[in-house]
Amino acid sequence: MDGTPSGGPALAAGVVLEDKYEIVRELGRGAMGVVYEAVHVALGKHVAIKTLHRELCGDADLLARFRQEARAASAIGHPNIVEVFDLGQVGDAAFMVMELLAGATLADVLAQSPALPVRRACRIASQALSALAAAHQRGIVHRDLKPENIFLARRGDESDFVKLLDFGIAKVLAGVDRPPSIRDTPRPTQYGTVMGTPQYMSPEQARGLPIDARTDIWAAGAVLYEMLTGRPPFDGDNYNQVLAAIVDGYFPRPRDLAPHVPAEVEAVVLRAMAYRREQRFDSAMAMRHALHAALREVAASGGQADAASRAPASGGLALTASAIGSGAGESGVAASAAAPPLSHVADAAAPPPVDPAGAAVDAPIRGAAGPPPETPASAAPPDPAVPPDAFAPPPEEPVLALDVTPVVRPRPSAGVPRSSRRVTTVHRPSRPSTAARLVKALVVLGLLAGGAGAAYRYARLGYVLRPPTPPPFALSLALVPADARVEVDGEVAVTRELSLDRGVAHELVIAAPDRLTVRARLAPGAAWPHTLTLRLPRAIAPLAPGGGPRRGDAPVPEGVTAADVDRAIDKLDAFDACATAIAGPLRRSADAYTASTRRGRPGPHRVPDVVVIDGAAVSECKLRVDAATRKAPPMPEVDRAGRDVIVAVDEISPVLRTAAGYYERREYDADAFRYGRSVHAALQRGLARAVEAHSRLVDAIAAERDRWDEAEL
Structure with missing residues (x-):
């Protein structure tokens, strides 16, 4: 196999999909499908079209995930998430239409420059976290955040404008062999019960446990870790080794691999990658704020990182010892033979382990809040054969993090003396205070009163708790x-x-x-x-009395049968259902924006009320119009009016979603309403065009229905 996915013949340049999108060229292929550059025939706008391989369209689960990816990205409406304009199917091939981006993925950038400057890495992570926060706010978890799904687009003078890609698809493809080495080949998404790319899976994701938004926070910390250090936190020769390392939970601290990383930024990464999810940030926006605060602290301190902050975050003891690094590109702490003994610490962990050959094994610092480490056997001095670097800066004293498990000793009985080296104390049990006894009495009285009330309601009224009245x-x-x-x-x-x-x-x-x-x-x-x-x-x-039709009744047109009338009425009913489904959401959106901006453009004292048009209503209307326009008999006016409604709603929906997110997240505080004023006229014109197109459709349906009703007996 040459690694090229089989997906049937490629779409040739010049092929037109659904009479709207003309294929220009192929941009790339993957395990799921092919991405093409295309141009909108009517608008002349260049777009990207992602197609699902034909053999995969027969898998109902994969097809549903493909459509869910389009709906999820379209529903969020955030500037840092790739915009999806349309979703369709030609024959047995499904496709989605997205915005065409210019730039490169973060994976391509890291392949050329493995470690990025701290501020650039934090700026990229901040934009990705903003996109994740918008997704989590709508109940969507990405589940596969990785450098390949972070696109750095060129937007004006800015070259690192983040666009998050690939929402919603995570399943192992039948017949696709896994690569022998994860690091030797591009890292495709692994599809199956365990969803995600191995190097960026959270521990609960790797163990197949239920996930939530904090899984994406862990992945964001892992991506920031790789941008700062030039390597992912976990690696291995194959898929299972990576998963085992993640479940084990040990990884080198960022400053062990890249000493220039500020301690404040390292603390943010370690908290995001905490082993237990409850110890991570509560939300993506909280992690973003913490990252900004860390950069402000670094700037305020003149960029000097605090060496003492390298103490472990999981509550272990920080002991200073003589140590050396294990080598270029690796991170480890090996206890020196001259290090002070650790026996004076109660129940402290032993020195780093030694392999059977007697060589010292690196002991990377574990991620925050991981399970307790195994007790090593012995320690060995650093290898004297490794020559020191004459041009390296003076070595810092590393911090050895030890997880200390306190010994729980039996509590002595009353009156038994406990001796120590300095003082002898006698433990006597204390009596409860008057306040404690009063609190206990009040709790008992409250429980008795509640029980008596429940018994009365059951005996007299027939229930203990009144059943809730449904809305x-x-x-x-x-x-x-x-x-x-x-x-x-x-x-x-x-x-x-x-x-x-x-x-x-x-x-x-x-x-x-x-x-x-x-x-x-x-x-x-x-x-x-x-x-x-x-x-x-x-x-x-x-x-009429003479046996013929009444005066004024229109005769059936020549050549029109009862079946023709039924087909015409069915077609008009389909258009009518579309108009009814879109009428309410469109009217609410137009009325809300018009009422909130009646006195002028957006400003500090005039925040518009933007209501997003329901995507389900738009999809239902589009499906009904597409089906109705193919039915007989032809109705040029109604068909044209129906297509105009779909085009008008498709044009205004992305602007509404972006503006709604802009006002909901109060982004106008940062740009002083510049974006809101720039799209104000476009929103007014777009809503007016959509309302006018909808009115034309309703009028055309009414006129055509009157004509066919006259032919119906």
């Missing part, structure tokens, strides 16, 4: 004709927005002149739709 269910009616009369449980409803009790059954009666009456029953406990669309069939028109 009313909101049901929206979309009726044809619109002036139909609605009765709910025998009472006439004056509105189409109903609030119903889910615990009881309800009967709906919809009637209109010259239409058949429709009855609908909503049973308790069943799945109720939030929008109920009903079309009342026309009653058979009565005949």
Whole structure:
């Protein structure tokens, strides 16, 4: 095998997908699919198209993850996350349309320069953490953060503008062999029950345990570790060795590999990579703030790192000993033969281990809060054959971190003396104070009162805790004709927005002149739709006394059959369903923004209210329009109006998502509303175009429906 994934024939230049995207060239291939450069035929905009290999489209799970990746990236709407514009399928091949980026991945940059300057590494990590914070806020965990998924785009004069890639796909591909060495080949995502790339998996992820947002925080710390030191925290010759090292939890501290790293920045990395997730940062934004605070401390101290801060973070003892590094590119602490004995420390860990050949084995410092280390056997002096570096700076005294397990001794009974080398003390048990006894009495009285109240409610009222009343269910009616009369449980409803009790059954009666009456029953406990669309069939028109049609009745057009009428009505119903699904979200978004900016552009005293158009409604409308335009009979006006609505909503949705995140995260405090003012006119124009296109679609549907209703008996 040459490593090239088999995915069927590539799309040739000039191929047009869905009459919108013309393929320009192939950009790259991977285990999942191929990425192409394309251009939007109507807009002339260059985009990137990611396709899933045809043989993988038959896997329902992989296809669902591919679509979930597009929906996740599109739903977050953050400047540091790659923008996804469209999702479609041609034949048996699925594809997504993304923004076209210019630059290189962080993995490519690290391949040329393994260790980055501290401030550049922190600037890249800060942008990645901002993107992760936005994803976590919407309940999305990346699960596969690594240098290959961090793209450094060129944006104006800025060359390190971070774009996070690849959301949502994590499964082992059938028939794809794992590389023999993880470091010798590019690191593809491993797909299976254990999801993620090995070097950047958190301990709980490597053990197959449930994950949360703190898994991404661990991966962000591992990526920052590699940018600072030039190597990942864990490595091995194969996949299993890397996982075993992560589960074991030992890795060198960043300053052992790169002494120029400030101690404040190292502390942030170690906390992010704590073995137990509860000891990590609570959120990605908290880690970002801690990183900024560390850089401010370094700047305030003149860039000098505190050597004492290299003490272990897991609560062990920090003992100074004579030691040397193990070699270039490695990190270890070996106890010297001249080091003071450690026997004066109660139950302290032994010196670093020795291999069977008698050579000293490196003892890298363990990540914070890992499981206790194994007790080594003996210690050995440093190898005298290694010549010292005459041009190296004076060596610092390293810090040897020892996890000390306190010995729990039996507590002596009352009156038994305990002796020490200096003083003899007698332990006598203390009596509880009056306040403690009063607190205990109050707790007992409270429990008795609560039990008595529960017994009274059960005996007199039939329950202990009142069952919660479920909230009313909101049901929206979309009726044809619109002036139909609605009765709910025998009472006439004056509105189409109903609030119903889910615990009881309800009967709906919809009637209109010259239409058949429709009855609908909503049973308790069943799945109720939030929008109920009903079309009342026309009653058979009565005949005139002479046996022919009544005066004024339009005859059936020449060549039109009853089947043609049914197909036309079905097509109009599909367009009508799209218009109904998009009407509410579009109107709410337009009204909210217009009302909040009626008196002028955004500013300190005028923060706009941006409501994102529901992505599910847009997807449903797009699917219905695509299906309806392919049906017969042709309806040029309706087809054109439906496509105009989809284009208008697709253009305004990304701007709305970005603006909503901008105002929700209060990013206007940093740029003094410059971005908000720059997109103000675009938001107004885009919302106005979308509302106008929707109105044209509704009018076209009504006109076409009147024409076909006249042909229906």
